[in-house]
Amino acid sequence: MSIKYRPIFLALGIFFAIGVVIQLTNNDSKVWTIKDYKSQELNWRDCYDGFECSSFKVPVDYEKIDNQNFTLRALRHSALDQENKLGSIVVNPGGPGGSATSYAYNAEYILSKEINEKYDIVGFDPRGINKSGEIRCLTDDEEDAFLSADASDGRAASIASLSAISKDFAEKCAKAAGSKLGHYSTLEAAKDMEILRILLSEKKLNFLGKSYGTYLGTLYAALYPESVGRMVLDGAVSPNVLMREQQLAQAVAFDRALSNFLATQKRFKLADIKKLLSEAETNPMKGSDGRFASESIAITAIATTLYDSGEGWRDLNKMLVQAIVKRNPTEMFKQADAYNNRDSAGNYYSNQTDVSIIINCLDWNEPRTIEEMASDRGAFIKAAPIFGPYLYLAALPCKYWKTEPQLPPVPLKNIDTTPVLVIGVTNDPATPYEWAQDLAEVFTNGKLLTLNGDGHTGHNQGNICIDSVVDSYFLTGKIGSKPLICAKSGT
Numbered sequence: 052m053s054i055k056y057r058p059i060f061l062a063l064g065i066f067f068a069i070g071v072v073i074q075l076t077n078n079d080s081k082v083w084t085i086k087d088y089k090s091q092e093l094n095w096r097d098c099y100d101g102f103e104c105s106s107f108k109v110p111v112d113y114e115k116i117d118n119q120n121f122t123l124r125a126l127r128h129s130a131l132d133q134e135n136k137l138g139s140i141v142v143n144p145g146g147p148g149g150s151a152t153s154y155a156y157n158a159e160y161i162l163s164k165e166i167n168e169k170y171d172i173v174g175f176d177p178r179g180i181n182k183s184g185e186i187r188c189l190t191d192d193e194e195d196a197f198l199s200a201d202a203s204d205g206r207a208a209s210i211a212s213l214s215a216i217s218k219d220f221a222e223k224c225a226k227a228a229g230s231k232l233g234h235y236s237t238l239e240a241a242k243d244m245e246i247l248r249i250l251l252s253e254k255k256l257n258f259l260g261k262s263y264g265t266y267l268g269t270l271y272a273a274l275y276p277e278s279v280g281r282m283v284l285d286g287a288v289s290p291n292v293l294m295r296e297q298q299l300a301q302a303v304a305f306d307r308a309l310s311n312f313l314a315t316q317k318r319f320k321l322a323d324i325k326k327l328l329s330e331a332e333t334n335p336m337k338g339s340d341g342r343f344a345s346e347s348i349a350i351t352a353i354a355t356t357l358y359d360s361g362e363g364w365r366d367l368n369k370m371l372v373q374a375i376v377k378r379n380p381t382e383m384f385k386q387a388d389a390y391n392n393r394d395s396a397g398n399y400y401s402n403q404t405d406v407s408i409i410i411n412c413l414d415w416n417e418p419r420t421i422e423e424m425a426s427d428r429g430a431f432i433k434a435a436p437i438f439g440p441y442l443y444l445a446a447l448p449c450k451y452w453k454t455e456p457q458l459p460p461v462p463l464k465n466i467d468t469t470p471v472l473v474i475g476v477t478n479d480p481a482t483p484y485e486w487a488q489d490l491a492e493v494f495t496n497g498k499l500l501t502l503n504g505d506g507h508t509g510h511n512q513g514n515i516c517i518d519s520v521v522d523s524y525f526l527t528g529k530i531g532s533k534p535l536i537c538a539k540s541g542t
Contacts (some may be wrong), residue, residue: 054088060170067194082269083118089249096125102156103127104248107250109178109243111234119230123183123243125175128158133166138280139171139251140525142243145262145286147237147410148403150174150181160400161511162259163522170257175247176239179265179406188224188237189404191397192391198404201347203440204332205428213447214421220452233454235406236413237263241270248278249463260507262482263284265473265490267317272468272494273461280470281525289486290463290493294415295427300483302435302442304350308357309437311505312364318382319371324353324436324437327375336380340397344380351442352386357480360505370443412449413457418441467495470530474517479504498530504539514539 087425091107098104104126111119130136143160144154158167166172176183179464189197195373200216202209225232244267246257249408258282260268265284272279292300313321328346329441335343356367369383388394390440392401424444431439471494483499502509509517516537524530 052241056433056534058463059452061183069164081109083120084108085113085116087119088116088246088275091250092391093125093250098126099156101128101130104152105434107247109239109246111231113239113242121178121184121231121243122179123154123175125173126152126155128155128167128172130167130169136171137169137478137526139173139253139258140166140174140257140259140281141175141247142259142268143174143261143264143445144176145260146180146403146407147177147263147414148180148401148405148407149480150176150265150401152176154179163518165522166525173247173251175244178243179235180402181502184233185222185233185402186227186406186409187402188227188409193223193367194391194393194399194404195342195397198351198387199343199345200346201345201350201441202444203328203346205425205440208427210421213444217409217448218451220408220448221453223459224405226339227454228409233413233457235409236457237267237410238274238414238459240267241274244271244277245275248414248504249513253280254278257281259283259510260285261510263288265482266290269463269466269493270459272471273459273463276466276468279471281528282504282527283474283510283521283524284490285470285474285510286479287480287487287490288482289477289489290459291489292486294411294417294449295419295424296416298442298445299431299434299439300485301481302431302438304483305354305357305438305479305480306435308360308478308505309353310435311478312357312360312367315364317369319375319435321373323371326373328437335373336340336378336383338380338384340384340385340395344374344383346452347441348380348381349374350388350438351390352383355386355390355481356437358507359512360478362508376469408448409478411446412452415449415524416456416458417446417449420447421447445490464493465495466493469528470496470498470524472521472530473499474500474502474509475501476506476509478506479507481507498535500535502537509537 093105095103095105106122106124107123108120110116141156143151151174155172158172179186199327200213202213256278258268266288268284270289331346331349337343356363373379373382392403393399428443431443473487473491475484477484491499510521
């Protein structure tokens with residue numbers, strides 16, 4: 052089941068007013084200390100029907116704490132049963148670059164009625180995302196060109212062209228960020244989340260992280276194990292996998308998901324997909340707005356639909372009928388634009404594309420040279436014939452990055468916390484099931500909940516078995532010691 056979340060239109064006037072309150076209640080004439088950041092007050096104000104908004108400051112650099120800061124935006128949906136409230140659950144939808152304020156705005160859809168009754172649902176946009184010091188590197192036209200580029204054919208000219216575009220992206224990000232360039236990492240976001248926990252007056256952090264949000268939760272747990280409350284990590288990212296292995300595993304997982312989709316219908320075969328991608332290079336279809344459906348657009352559209360084995364697979368079938376039978380790229384553009392946060396007028400309404408690359412380049416080491424990355428093309432194609440050619444150079448912008456990664460100073464193993472629930476879907480295309488197995492082992496008290504099925508993430512996808520385990524855990528703090536396995540049917 053796919054949930055269509057209601058959009059959130061951020062009221063700049065509301066947030067501006069909140070920011071003023073904070074500036075007036077803190078003395079910015081002195082040099083701030085970590086104690087000052089932890090002593091702020093969250094001044095919650097009504098911002099939407101049934102929701103409250105606030106903001107708080109965090110230091111740009113935790114190694115050199117001063118008045119250089121980010122102002123992070125937060126949104127809260129208050130527990131319906133305040134008298135019997137169990138606390139707050141901080142949520143993150145993934146990305147990197149997904150807006151957690153928008154996610155929390157959909158509290159009644161992303162968590163059950165029982166959880167909404169007992170918990171405040173809080174989302175904060177990490178540094179660089181949405182209204183929390185949003186960073187944009189490219190104009191809309193530049194974004195179009197950047198997202199349409201690829202070097203899947205492996206030709207030297209194509210690699211050189213993609214390298215030039217990647218270098219230009221890195222340089223423009225450096226200009227846009229200035230001195231903050233090296234400070235958009237997940238490690239720093241985890242430290243920001245600890246400040247939020249303190250400002251929420253919560254003894255323990257209860258957390259629901261999806262996809263990339265699982266990495267944020269993992270780093271938080273590694274840094275502050277004693278502060279971990281009830282933590283659910285769904286669509287797990289393995290924290291100890293190198294960037295190359297990440298990209299290769301994703302390519303294999305997306306290929307597997309595509310094969311599983313093709314096995315459910317009789318009209319299209321793998322050869323049809325290969326032909327569609329080949330023609331996107333040699334004879335791309337032209338959309339009504341004048342854009343050409345490049346290989347990059349086509350593969351992005353296909354990948355988008357594979358995230359959801361219900362509605363997504365139906366959309367994929369519709370797209371293939373249009374593109375292959377009718378030579379109509381309308382649905383292809385629709386799916387790719389949805390993934391890239393591009394509206395029909397050509398405006399990118401979110402900075403997720405830019406900030407996701409920024410965060411990834413700061414989170415992960417990429418020791419390979421560009422030449423070594425290019426030489427990996429054969430191995431990627433052998434392992435994943437469809438998606439491999441498009442992912443072997445995924446880390447290319449990071450080779451031109453102006454700052455070093457912000458790697459965790461603590462080992463990401465044997466993290467000793469209260470029980471942590473890790474959810475993995477056996478045929479997850481974006482976060483392979485093996486990563487969930489790895490992540491559960493990172494914690495001394497990690498519990499793996501398995502969904503035998505397809506699609507990305509298991510919770511809130513219409514599976515009663517998965518959802519009941521999550522609800523019980525948040526309500527009682529208990530998981531149980533038996534193997535936790537749920538079937539696709541929800542039993």
